[in-house]
Amino acid sequence: MPFRKLTDIGGTSVGVTIDKSELRADGLIGEDGKAVEQQMLVKRTGPGTWEVTTPNPEEYPALE
Numbered sequence: 001m002p003f004r005k006l007t008d009i010g011g012t013s014v015g016v017t018i019d020k021s022e023l024r025a026d027g028l029i030g031e032d033g034k035a036v037e038q039q040m041l042v043k044r045t046g047p048g049t050w051e052v053t054t055p056n057p058e059e060y061p062a063l064e
Contacts, residue, residue, distance in 0.1 A: 018052075026054070 010016045023029050041055045
């Protein structure tokens with residue numbers, strides 16, 4: 001499991017990178033090699049622990 005670095009992306013936001021090869025397996029990288037525009041659900045599950053998931057459209061229909 002590789003370590004990733006937190007990066008300040010402006011304002012009040014910080015980001016963490018995920019390898020495109022890992023995202024490609026879930027269909028989140030398009031044919032052009034760029035990220036598919038997609039809402040993601042980010043949930044803090046404990047101190048220093050975060051869960052990032054693709055939301056279920058049945059649970060969050062307004063995101064479609």
